[in-house]
Amino acid sequence: xxxxxxxxxxxxxxxxxxKALLPMIFVMPLLQLLVMPLAADYEVKNINxxxxxxxxSSYSKELTSKILxxxxxQLSGYTHSFKESFKLIxxxxxxxxxxxxxxxxxxxxRNGFEKLFIAVNAIxxxxxxxxxxYLNSIISDFNQSISIKASKNTPDLEFKSIDIAxxxxxxxxxxxxxxxxxxxxxxxxxxxxxxxxxxxxxKEKEIGTIEQINVSPIKxxxxxxxxxxxxxxxxxxxxxxxxxxxxxxxxxxxPLGNLFLLYAYLGLFLVALLGFGLLISTYSETQQQAMxxxxxxxxxxxxxxxxxxxxxxxxxxxxxIAYINPVTYFIEVIRMVVLKGSGLVNITxxxxxxxxxxxxxxxxxxxxYRKTT
Amino acid sequence: xxxxxxxxxxxxxxxxxxxxTLLMLFGLPIAQIILFGFALTNEIKNSKIVxxxxxxxxxxxxxxxxxxxxxxxxxxxxxxxxxxxxxxxxEGDVKLVVVFPANFHKDLNHFNTAQIQVIADAxxxxxxxxxxxxxxxxxxxxxxxxxxxxxxxxxxxxEIRMLYNPELKGSTNFxxxxxxxxxxxxxxxxxxxxxxKEKEKGTMEIxLVSPMNPFTVIIAKAVPYFFLxxxxxxxxxxxxxxxxxxxxxxxMVLLYFVSSxxxxxxxxxxxxxxxxxxxQESAMLITLMGMLLPVIMxxxxxxxxxxxxxxxxxISNIVPSKWYYIIVKSIMIKGLGIxxxxxxxxxxxxxxxGLLIVSLKNFNIRLQ
Amino acid sequence: xxxxxxxxxxxxxxxxxxxxxxxxxxFEVNKGEIFGFLGANGAGKTTxxxxxxxxxxxxxxxxxxxxxxVYTETEKIKSHIGYMSQKFSLYEDLTxxxxxxxxxxxxxxxDKELKEQSNSLIEKLDLSKNxxxxxGELPLGWKQKxxxxxxxxxxxxxxxxxxxxxxxxxxxxxxFWDMIYDAxxxxxTIFITTHYMDEAEYCNRVSMMVDGKxxxxxxxxxxxEQYGAATMDDxxxxxxxxxKRS
Numbered sequence: 001x002x003x004x005x006x007x008x009x010x011x012x013x014x015x016x017x018x019k020a021l022l023p024m025i026f027v028m029p030l031l032q033l034l035v036m037p038l039a040a041d042y043e044v045k046n047i048n049x050x051x052x053x054x055x056x057s058s059y060s061k062e063l064t065s066k067i068l069x070x071x072x073x074q075l076s077g078y079t080h081s082f083k084e085s086f087k088l089i090x091x092x093x094x095x096x097x098x099x100x101x102x103x104x105x106x107x108x109x110r111n112g113f114e115k116l117f118i119a120v121n122a123i124x125x126x127x128x129x130x131x132x133x134y135l136n137s138i139i140s141d142f143n144q145s146i147s148i149k150a151s152k153n154t155p156d157l158e159f160k161s162i163d164i165a166x167x168x169x170x171x172x173x174x175x176x177x178x179x180x181x182x183x184x185x186x187x188x189x190x191x192x193x194x195x196x197x198x199x200x201x202x203k204e205k206e207i208g209t210i211e212q213i214n215v216s217p218i219k220x221x222x223x224x225x226x227x228x229x230x231x232x233x234x235x236x237x238x239x240x241x242x243x244x245x246x247x248x249x250x251x252x253x254x255p256l257g258n259l260f261l262l263y264a265y266l267g268l269f270l271v272a273l274l275g276f277g278l279l280i281s282t283y284s285e286t287q288q289q290a291m292x293x294x295x296x297x298x299x300x301x302x303x304x305x306x307x308x309x310x311x312x313x314x315x316x317x318x319x320x321i322a323y324i325n326p327v328t329y330f331i332e333v334i335r336m337v338v339l340k341g342s343g344l345v346n347i348t349x350x351x352x353x354x355x356x357x358x359x360x361x362x363x364x365x366x367x368x369y370r371k372t373t
Numbered sequence: 374x375x376x377x378x379x380x381x382x383x384x385x386x387x388x389x390x391x392x393x394t395l396l397m398l399f400g401l402p403i404a405q406i407i408l409f410g411f412a413l414t415n416e417i418k419n420s421k422i423v424x425x426x427x428x429x430x431x432x433x434x435x436x437x438x439x440x441x442x443x444x445x446x447x448x449x450x451x452x453x454x455x456x457x458x459x460x461x462x463x464e465g466d467v468k469l470v471v472v473f474p475a476n477f478h479k480d481l482n483h484f485n486t487a488q489i490q491v492i493a494d495a496x497x498x499x500x501x502x503x504x505x506x507x508x509x510x511x512x513x514x515x516x517x518x519x520x521x522x523x524x525x526x527x528x529x530x531x532e533i534r535m536l537y538n539p540e541l542k543g544s545t546n547f548x549x550x551x552x553x554x555x556x557x558x559x560x561x562x563x564x565x566x567x568x569x570k571e572k573e574k575g576t577m578e579i580x581l582v583s584p585m586n587p588f589t590v591i592i593a594k595a596v597p598y599f600f601l602x603x604x605x606x607x608x609x610x611x612x613x614x615x616x617x618x619x620x621x622x623x624x625m626v627l628l629y630f631v632s633s634x635x636x637x638x639x640x641x642x643x644x645x646x647x648x649x650x651x652x653q654e655s656a657m658l659i660t661l662m663g664m665l666l667p668v669i670m671x672x673x674x675x676x677x678x679x680x681x682x683x684x685x686x687x688i689s690n691i692v693p694s695k696w697y698y699i700i701v702k703s704i705m706i707k708g709l710g711i712x713x714x715x716x717x718x719x720x721x722x723x724x725x726x727g728l729l730i731v732s733l734k735n736f737n738i739r740l741q
Numbered sequence: 742x743x744x745x746x747x748x749x750x751x752x753x754x755x756x757x758x759x760x761x762x763x764x765x766x767x768f769e770v771n772k773g774e775i776f777g778f779l780g781a782n783g784a785g786k787t788t789x790x791x792x793x794x795x796x797x798x799x800x801x802x803x804x805x806x807x808x809x810x811v812y813t814e815t816e817k818i819k820s821h822i823g824y825m826s827q828k829f830s831l832y833e834d835l836t837x838x839x840x841x842x843x844x845x846x847x848x849x850x851x852d853k854e855l856k857e858q859s860n861s862l863i864e865k866l867d868l869s870k871n872x873x874x875x876x877g878e879l880p881l882g883w884k885q886k887x888x889x890x891x892x893x894x895x896x897x898x899x900x901x902x903x904x905x906x907x908x909x910x911x912x913x914x915x916x917f918w919d920m921i922y923d924a925x926x927x928x929x930t931i932f933i934t935t936h937y938m939d940e941a942e943y944c945n946r947v948s949m950m951v952d953g954k955x956x957x958x959x960x961x962x963x964x965x966e967q968y969g970a971a972t973m974d975d976x977x978x979x980x981x982x983x984x985k986r987s
Contacts, residue, residue: 006846014834020655028663039670039681039689046679089536090707092699108529115530122535123706124546127677132533133506140513143529147520160481160519162512163488166505168495169462179497184666191662199654208828215794215901217820218847288566291657292397295562298661299401303409308675310500312420312468318412332465339496342463 003218007226015230025196025234026241029188033181033242037251040180040308047131048076050085050094057105063142067098072134082119089121096120096131108146170339181251182334183307185242189235190301190327193270194294197231197277201369202290205281224366228274235270236263247338256341262334265347268354269330275361276326282368301327326357380593387567388597398563402555402605403612409551410544410617420504421449422469423461428477429453432487436515440471445507462494469493469504481519537620537706544617549701550674552609553694556602556632557639557668562660563598564643569656572647591736595640602636603629613705622708628701634721635697641728642693648735672698696721745772747899747930748793753802755788762788764953765802770946772898775921775931777941777961780950781981786934787827787903789950793932794824794901807898820848823892823900823929827907831888833877837868840876841891848895862890882913886920893924900924902933906940918943938973947973949980956980 015021049067053060067073076094079085088094099117101107107114118135122128144161171178204210213223247253255262277294284290303309304318305327311319322328329350336342388394422440426433441448449467452458461467472490474480480487491508493501537545571577580590606629613619643660650656669675671689678689689695696717703709703717711718748770755763763785770776780786791797793806795815804811807821831840841859850858863872866886876884885905893900902921906914918940925931933944941947941961948958957964957980961973970976 002849003847006843009846010832010835010839010843013839014832017834020650020652021658024655024658024662032666035685036666036670039685040676090703090709090713113528113530115532118531118533120533120535121537122545123537123702124677128535130503130506132535133503133510136531136533137506137509137513139529139531140517144517160485160516162481162516163486164491164509164512165488166491166493166509168493168498168501171495171498171501174495174498174502176498179499187666191665195658195661199657203654207830207833208826209830209832211796211826211828212824212830212844213847214796215819215822215824216844216847217816217849219816286391287653287657288394288570289391291562291566291653291661292394292401295558295661296397296401296404298665299405300408302665302669303405304412308669310497312466313418314412318408321408321412335496336463336465340463340465340494342465346463346465 004222004226007222008229011226011230025192026238029192029238030242030246033184033188033246034250036184037177037180040176040184046074047072047096047127048094049073050077050079050088050097051075052079052082052085052097052099054102055100055104059105059108059146060100063100066142067135067138070138095127096135098135177251178253178339181247181253182338183331185239185247186327186331186334187302187307188242189239190273191298192238193231193235193273194277194298197227197274198280198290198294199287200227201278201281202284202287206286220366220369224278224369227278231274232270236266239266253338255338257337258343261344262337265333265351268351268358269326272326272354272358272361275358275365278365279361279368282365301325305331307331326354329354377589377593380589381596384593384597388601398559398601399605399608401559402609405551405555406548406609406612407616410548410613418444419447420445420468421466422446422471423449423467424451425455425458425470425472426451426453427475428473430478432478432481433473436512439511439515440508443507443511458492467494468500471508544619545706547674548613548617548619549698549705550672552701553672553697554668556606556635557694558660558664560598560602560636560639561643561646561664562657564595564640565646565656565660566653568594568644568647569650569653573652587736591644598640599636606632619705621705623704624710627711628704631697631700631718631721634725635693638693638721638725638728641725641732644736645728645732648732668692668694671695674698693721693724747772747807748932749805751803753789753792753804754800755792755797756800761953763792766955768948768955768958770930770932772930773925773928774946775925775933775944777944777947778932778934779941779947779977781984784950785953786950790901790903790934794822795819821898823897825888825892825902825905827904829884829888831876831884831891834875836873836875837863837887838872841894844891845894850895858894866890882909885909886917889917889920893929897929899930899932902931904934904936906935906937938977941973949977951980951984
């Protein structure tokens with residue numbers, strides 16, 4: 001154990017002496033955590049609608065005001081032709097167009113049937129889908145209300161209605177930040193782990209100091225532990241600052257679940273992750289290579305982890321990739337424990353999988369790290 | 374001029390000798406376009422939901438069947454006790470619970486009104502509201518059919534046209550985004566690291582004491598990455614069009630022109646980073662730690678910029694990939710010409726020249 | 742006094758693919774000896790040395806270092822040797838005292854030993870004013886002297902020096918050799934590669950490597966006599982010119 005003590009002392013000194021590195025570890029990630037959730041708001045609101053009312057009737061006016069009163073839509077233009085409205089779509093000022101045809105009211109009262117034209121900018125599929133679906137339900141509400149009015153004349157009123165009471169659990173105000181902050185924290189810990197650990201050993205290789213270590217009687221696992229432990233501690237510290245200082249204090253996210261459980265999982269995750277960083281560094285000769293490889297995986301870690309887009313929505317093969325991504329599990333666990341108060345029983349699967357990752361990466365890395373060529 | 378060519382050759386050799394770096398230069402963009410083009414989607418389908426059915430009557434069963442047959446939902450299980458709802462959510466994969474109260478059908482028939490409770494796991498608010506609105510539509514459809522007979526025969530048929538992306542594919546939105554991300558970051562990273570590496574190894578001094586004009590050194594560093602990035606762009610475009618069925622409605626020439634501006638912008642940024650850093654490690658960390666998330670966030674392909682607080686919207690303006698993303702979408706998908714996007718192109722160009730001037734000036738100062 | 746063999750190599754060979762970097766070399770080095778390992782660039786010196794240090798596995802042959810086998814007992818070898826590579830390999834972002842402490846520590850020195858060693862070392866190198874300076878800020882000559890002192894901090898039985906005086910001024914080189922003599926005096930065997938032929942003259946015995954083989958091995962005076970040369974320089978030229986690979 002004594003050599004380990006010296007190794008750790010050395011690593012900490014090197015890290016804390018590196019004035020370029022420290023802000024990169026502590027300031028930049030936490031600053032991002034502070035700012036990014038404000039940007040990461042996927043809630044679809046303010047859907048911009050452009051209305052072409054060719055009818056100018058009481059029906060068309062009623063429908064228009066219903067739409068604008070719904071709170072989902074913002075009027076970006078009230079134009080005279082579809083063409084004009086389309087310009088608004090091209091310049092991204094409008095997301096959808098509602099065109100009310102000539103004689104809308106007349107045809108409805110006379111024929112009991114009329115079409116409405118809706119065009120949605122579907123480049124962003126979610127916004128398009130949701131906007132279309134909101135508009136649809138407003139129109140069918142409107143349809144119902146004019147039907148009822150019309151049927152007031154008929155004596156037998158047999159109108160059935162089903163009320164939907166929707167409840168939003170865990171996040172009643174539908175605050176997207178609550179969803180993003182814990183996950184972004186997870187990503188920040190991941191970045192620190194992979195980049196720092198991945199670059200560190202390679203740096204010693206490139207500078208040549210690793211030779212001096214290799215001729216010494218230091219044991220392989222001591223050296224590796226000497227590299228892992230400092231980053232493990234830094235990971236925990238950054239997480240703690242982010243968790244209590246930013247997530248809790250700034251964003252008011254009070255964890256519902258057991259903190260001990262969360263930290264235990266974080267510790268386990270870091271072991272797996274640092275093992276991965278180590279693995280990268282054992283395969284690289286230069287920092288440039290290590291960085292290229294870790295950048296590659298980092299992109300996958302971030303984009304395929306369910307951080308931004310739901311894993312359920314991915315095609316099967318992509319889901320498989322997402323589920324061999326350790327970050328996916330950590331993000332799931334942190335969201336479950338913090339937001340829903342999930343307990344040990346709920347995350348048992350996650351724990352075993354992460355133990356698997358930890359063993360796999362670290363064993364692989366230790367085997368691949370040779371003191372001899 | 375001859376010197377310059379010798380130099381550029383040297384730089385190309387550096388790049389092509391290092392397999393792992395080549396992997397990043399070409400493998401990364403290719404793999405990511407494929408991966409994200411297919412995998413990233415905001416479409417919500419097969420969401421697991423739970424039905425809590427106290428009624429178990431004809432109406433509740435009919436509605437449940439409709440939900441089950443929708444491609445958006447997959448009914449994980451049916452429970453008969455509200456107490457189990459919380460547990461279902463805690464397991465993580467259940468996104469929504471539909472509760473039918475007892476006597477649902479009876480209420481609907483006798484009192485003409487009945488209630489359904491929809492409980493969504495709103496820790497992901499977006500999925501929650503989308504799923505709730507889907508359920509809403511299904512129930513409304515059911516209701517409308519029930520009333521068919523009794524209602525006056527008024528019917529409004531909304532005809533919805535999905536412009537640009539009729540199948541609502543995620544790739545239409547994400548591919549231009551990933552393009553912007555990859556081109557920008559790879560280029561910044563490669564330039565900054567390759568220059569700082571020479572600084573770190575001391576070879577930069579050798580170059581600078583040579584009779585070569587310092588700007589020649591810089592140009593020589595930049596040229597290979599400029600060309601490699603264009604090759605990269607071509608690969609990405611070929612894949613997007615032939616593999617991901619991305620439309621290419623606008624002018625290819627214009628797209629290449631604008632992409633060249635973005636690449637130049639990235640090169641200048643890389644140069645700037647290499648001016649302010651002394652080690653490869655810090656150059657990489659600035660790029661990867663400092664730029665990755667902001668570029669993803671502020672380009673606008675992940676999160677709608679208009680949702681952001683105003684200060685952040687202002688900040689997003691200094692992210693070059695934001696403008697590039699708008700331009701690529703306009704050219705490729707909307708098929709717009711330069712007349713419609715000249716503003717964005719101008720902003721990107723100004724940004725590029727600004728960065729270029731600042732970084733070259735900085736480089737010059739460092740030499741004296 | 743009976744001589745004790747501390748390095749023994751028999752038919753030691755290292756191949757990289759088709760290329761035989763070290764070709765069947767055999768030699769012995771005795772305790773307390775200053776053994777010079779000479780050869781042109783690419784002759785195989787560094788490869789041979791790396792095998793002896795346990796950094797590189799031999800392709801074939803036998804080698805014993807301080808009584809331990811290079812195939813199976815590399816870890817034991819490592820605690821009995823010191824090594825100084827041609828690339829400066831102390832931590833430049835640690836201070837002098839911290840480097841001494843670190844390397845002493847990983848070689849298992851006790852706190853008391855560490856303290857004594859580091860004090861006497863700093864004093865000996867006349868670095869007391871600079872003990873808390875980062876190593877990166879030192880001039881090259883001092884760095885090299887420090888690196889040597891650190892390489893023998895745990896009193897190894899053998900120290901391997903790979904071109905330790907490259908790029909160092911003549912005065913510092915003299916001081917460096919004084920340190921080598923002191924170390925040899927205290928019973929540490931010195932195994933040194935060098936390009937400087939005047940340094941070869943300081944060695945008790947030198948071996949000349951040509952094309953991965955040992956072309957000559959004897960004391961400097963015997964070698965000069967054998968090849969009828971006035972200086973080691975001439976011996977070197979004579980042998981090196983026979984090299985087939987460059």
